[in-house]
Structure formats: C-alpha cells, structure tokens
Amino acid sequence: xxxSLQGDATAFRAVVSARPMQDAVYRAVWRWHFxxxxxxxxxxxxxxxxxxxxxxxxxxxxxxFAYRTRVAVQASSPVGVDVLLFNASEAVPxxxxxxxxxxxxxSASAVVTMAxxxxxxxxxxxxxxxxxxxxxxxxxxxxxxxxxxHSLAYFGPVANGxxxxxxxxxxxxxxxxxxLWWPRQQGGGVVRLRGTPRRRVWxxxxxxxxxxxxxxxxxxxxxxxxxxxAWWGQHLRTWSNAAGVxxxxxxxxxxxxxxxxxxxxxxxxxxxxxxxxxPTSQPAATPTIGLARAVDILRALRMPRGFEVSxxxxxxxxxxxxxxxxxxxxxRMISLDQYTGTPxxxxxxxDLGGVARAxxxxxxxxxxxxxxxxxxxxxxxxxxxxxLLAVTAATMWWKRRPAGRLGVPPWPRDRxxxxxxxxxxxxxxxxxxxxxxxILGMLLLDLxxxxxxxxxxx
Numbered sequence: 161x162x163x164s165l166q167g168d169a170t171a172f173r174a175v176v177s178a179r180p181m182q183d184a185v186y187r188a189v190w191r192w193h194f195x196x197x198x199x200x201x202x203x204x205x206x207x208x209x210x211x212x213x214x215x216x217x218x219x220x221x222x223x224x225f226a227y228r229t230r231v232a233v234q235a236s237s238p239v240g241v242d243v244l245l246f247n248a249s250e251a252v253p254x255x256x257x258x259x260x261x262x263x264x265x266x267s268a269s270a271v272v273t274m275a276x277x278x279x280x281x282x283x284x285x286x287x288x289x290x291x292x293x294x295x296x297x298x299x300x301x302x303x304x305x306x307x308x309x310h311s312l313a314y315f316g317p318v319a320n321g322x323x324x325x326x327x328x329x330x331x332x333x334x335x336x337x338x339x340l341w342w343p344r345q346q347g348g349g350v351v352r353l354r355g356t357p358r359r360r361v362w363x364x365x366x367x368x369x370x371x372x373x374x375x376x377x378x379x380x381x382x383x384x385x386x387x388x389x390a391w392w393g394q395h396l397r398t399w400s401n402a403a404g405v406x407x408x409x410x411x412x413x414x415x416x417x418x419x420x421x422x423x424x425x426x427x428x429x430x431x432x433x434x435x436x437x438x439p440t441s442q443p444a445a446t447p448t449i450g451l452a453r454a455v456d457i458l459r460a461l462r463m464p465r466g467f468e469v470s471x472x473x474x475x476x477x478x479x480x481x482x483x484x485x486x487x488x489x490x491x492r493m494i495s496l497d498q499y500t501g502t503p504x505x506x507x508x509x510x511d512l513g514g515v516a517r518a519x520x521x522x523x524x525x526x527x528x529x530x531x532x533x534x535x536x537x538x539x540x541x542x543x544x545x546x547x548l549l550a551v552t553a554a555t556m557w558w559k560r561r562p563a564g565r566l567g568v569p570p571w572p573r574d575r576x577x578x579x580x581x582x583x584x585x586x587x588x589x590x591x592x593x594x595x596x597x598x599i600l601g602m603l604l605l606d607l608x609x610x611x612x613x614x615x616x617x618x
Contacts, residue, residue: 184572186340188581191569193336195602196329201550203312203326208543210310211381215528215536215543217303225302228284228294233266238287241452248272248283251292255281257471259426260451263287264466273298273427317390321594324389328595330382332588337371360559367552374545381542384522387431392592396515397435405513407436411505416440418476422493425470426482431523432516433482433493439504440476441497448472448498454479457501464490472498486529488521 213220221229245257255274263270274281280298285291298304308314312323343350351369355362387393400406417437422429425438449457451471458469458481467483479496491509496502509517521530528536561567571578582603589596 181574181577182344184574184577185581186344187569187572188578189336189339191571192581192585193333193340194569196333196336197550197553199598199602200326200329200333201553203322204330204546205550207310207326207385208546210306212540212543213306214303214310215539217306221303228296229269230267231269231286231288231293234288236288238263239290241455242450243290244270244272244285244287245451247285247290247292248274251283251295252276252281255279258473259468259470260455261427261468262455262466268466269293311388321390324386324392324592324594325598327382327386327389328589328592329598331379331592332585332595334371334375334379334382335588337368338375341368341372360556363552363555363559367549367556370545370548370552374542374549377538377542378546378549380522381526381539381546384519384526386592387519387523389594391594393431396519397431400432400513400515401435403513403515405515406432407516408507408511408513411507411511412437412439415504416442420473422480422482425473425480426468428468428484429482429493430484430491431519432512433507436493436507438480439478439495441472441478441499441504443475444499446499449479449496449501451479453501454481454496454498457496457503458494461494461503461506463492463494467492478504486524488524488530491520 241260244260248257252274255276257272258275259273261271269284270287272283272285274283281295282298282301283295284293286293312319353362353365353369357363387396397406401409416439418440420438421434422436422438423434451469454469458467463481464483464485466485467481469479469481472478478498482493484491489509493505493507494503495505497504509520512520524530525535526539528539557567586596586599589599
C-alpha cells in the first residue's frame with residue numbers, strides 16, 4: 161500500500177513538473193503561429209478567392225463569356241486554318257499572328273493570338289464559318305487577370321516571390337496549428353464548439369476544428385503551389401533536370417537547339433517544360449509547310465484536341481505545339497521542322513522524369529483537373545476553409561487584443577524553450593529559403609524591440 165502511494169506521489173510530481181514545460185512550449189508555438197498568420201492570412205484570402213474562381217475556369221468561360229468561347233455545332237466541316245488566320249489578321253490589322261489554339265470540342269471556338277509588339281491580343285473565331293466572335297487583350301482576359309492575381313504576377317517579380325514566403329509560412333501554420341489543437345484534457349475545441357458566437361472560445365474552437373478538418377488540404381495546396389514560386393520552384397526545376405528526374409534531356413541529345421525557352425512561344429508549357437529549349441529547323445530552299453499543313457501533321461500524330469501551336473519565328477524557327485488536357489497522362493509537346501514537317505521533339509507525359517510527373521500531377525489536382533467535380537469541390541472546400549480560418553483568427557485577435565497594442569502572445573519565461581521552438585521554425589524555414597529569410601528578419605526585429613523595451617524600463 162505504501163509503495164502504491166509512493167508511486168502515485170512520484171507520478172503526480174512528474175506531471176506537475178512537466179506542466180510548466182508544456183505551457184512554455186505551447187506559448188512559444190502560439191507566438192510563431194500568430195506571427196505566421198499575421199503575415200500570411202491577408203494574402204491567403206486573395207489566393208483563396210482567386211483560386212476558387214480559377215477552379216471553375218471552363219464553367220465561367222462557358223457561361224459568362226459563352227458569346228466568344230462557345231459556338232453552335234454544325235454539320236458542315238470547319239473552315240481551313242488559313243481562313244482563321246486571315247480573318248484574325250483582318251480583325252487586328254496592326255498585329256501579326258503568332259499562335260493558334262484549335263477548338264477543344266465541336267462547340268468550342270478557335271483562338272488566334274496576335275502580336276502587336278510585346279502586346280498579345282486574343283481573337284476568338286467560329287471554326288465553322290471563320291467569323292470573328294470577339295477580340296481582347298490577353299492581359300485583360302478575365303481568367304488571365306484571375307491567374308495574374310493568384311500568382312501575384314500583377315504586382316511584379318518581388319511580389320511573386322511572396323508566393324514562396326506565404327506557402328512556406330502556410331506549412332508552418334498548419335504544423336503549429338495542429339500542435340495547438342492537440343487535446344490537452346479540454347472538453348471542447350477538439351471536434352465540437354463551446355459557448356456561443358458572443359464568446360471568444362466559440363471562435364477559437366471554430367478556428368481549431370476547421371483547421372483540423374481542412375489542414376491537410378491546405379498543406380497540400382501550399383506544397384503544390386510552391387513549384388511555381390520564383391526562387392524555390394526554379395531551383396527545384398534546375399535540380400530535377402540536372403538529376404535526370406525532370407525534363408527528358410535525352411530527347412534533345414545531338415539535336416540543334418535555340419536559346420528560346422518554350423514558355424516564350426506557348427501560353428501553356430507545363431511546369432517541367434517551361435525552360436526547355438526550342439529545337440531549330442534546318443534552313444532550306446523550299447518554302448515553309450504552312451500552318452494548315454502543320455496542324456494536319458499534329459492531328460495525324462494524335463495530338464489531343466485543344467492544342468496550341470505557335471508559328472515559326474525566323475528561318476530556324478519551328479512549329480511548337482502543346483496540349484494540356486485534364487487527363488494529365490495526355491499531356492504532350494511536339495515541335496515540327498518548318499520546312500519538312502518532321503517531328504524534332506515529341507515529349508509525352510510518360511517521358512518526363514519521376515519528380516516532374518509527380519509535380520505535374522500535383523498541379524493538376526491543385527487546379528481541380530482530376531476526378532471531375534469531386535476534385536473541384538474538394539479544392540473549393542479547402543479555399544473556403546482558408547477564408548474561414550482567416551476570419552476566425554481575426555475575430556479571436558479582436559476579442560483578446562489589449563488596448564493600443566498588437567497583442568502578440570508573450571514569449572515563455574523559459575528562454576531555452578523559446579530558443580528550441582524558434583530553432584525548429586528556422587529549420588522549417590530553411591527548407592524554403594525566402595521564408596527562412598523572412599523568419600530570420602522577424603526574429604531579429606522581435607529581439608530588437610524586446611531590447612528597446614527592456615532598456616526603456618531601466
């Protein structure tokens with residue numbers, strides 16, 4: 161009996177001594193969770209709203225912009241490609257055609273991209289009679305605007321780098337949020353809500369439960385968005401290509417290539433092929449085969465419908481074509497010699513390295529392009545959950561904020577715990593260097609402000 165009492169007392173002392181440590185870790189994690197949210201949530205709201213719209217790009221184009229994207233199916237055969245080019249040139253006489261996107265299905269319009277200096281103009285045409293349905297500057301097309309806002313490309317390269325910072329912080333938010341959610345003998349806030357919306361605890365529980373349900377999806381969105389970031393994504397592409405798990409470099413072996421990357425000739429090249437060099441045509445005395453013949457060759461090669469093909473630029477240019485259907489395994493890029501029509505490079509999805517295939521598949525899921533409506537609505541749910549998390553976080557802060565102060569959660573008194581948690585956050589940040597630099601800057605600023613407050617008290 162005495163041994164049992166002695167054992168219980170020992171266990172009780174262990175629990176009591178462990179509790180301050182747990183509280184200290186909780187406070188340190190909470191502080192970094194607050195910092196990450198303070199920086200990320202405004203941007204995440206923008207990304208969630210624009211991402212929700214982009215998930216339904218085809219549906220939006222087929223309804224709001226049906227007057228230019230949809231046509232009545234006719235029994236007659238479509239007009240020739242040359243007619244489409246001629247009519248597009250007549251519609252924008254000050255520009256020259258640079259690419260054609262053929263209809264993805266019998267009720268879709270064709271699109272000719274015209275170049276007026278650096279400006280690009282999209283001309284939508286009825287493929288059955290060649291009539292012009294509409295023309296719009298590419299940068300003003302609704303979904304291009306949404307895409308530019310989603311990538312922050314509208315705000316310049318520095319802002320685009322913020323995507324990496326926010327994605328890295330989002331991963332930290334999810335991991336620290338899961339730790340803060342972890343049950344600690346509380347009866348609520350795990351899977352149910354306590355109190356009413358009048359009380360802060362209700363908003364805290366709504367925030368925690370939403371994060372639990374949607375955290376994995378938000379983590380996935382952040383991770384699959386990182387390949388498009390300016391620094392981390394570019395270095396990942398360079399590394400995967402050098403390691404032989406990205407672009408299929410063997411397809412370019414012993415072939416003359418230009419210094420022009422494929423992204424400059426095609427609207428959509430896919431993550432793996434953005435930097436791939438265009439092959440070159442061998443100048444010949446014979447005339448170019450023409451776009452109509454190039455399109456016929458691409459169709460004969462079973463290029464998926466809806467492909468885009470660019471016209472050659474200069475005497476060594478090629479007809480470069482790309483197709484990115486919703487079935488990721490159907491992705492394909494073909495470049496044709498402009499004089500002979502011979503395929504110079506033919507890249508299928510299966511030709512990509514393992515890392516490139518995984519990233520392309522992840523991007524497809526990110527954009528809601530697999531498994532039909534299930535994929536779209538799952539990604540939409542994660543976007544809406546992100547907005548809800550931002551709203552609940554702001555409400556919690558508003559209800560607990562001290563008058564005239566920001567209300568940053570205090571550091572724990574145990575500096576070893578604060579340093580340990582901060583070190584873990586820095587290690588996570590080091591995986592995404594731009595995020596790591598911001599974390600380091602925030603830490604130095606925090607330490608500087610603490611030093612100033614300490615000096616002011618003395």
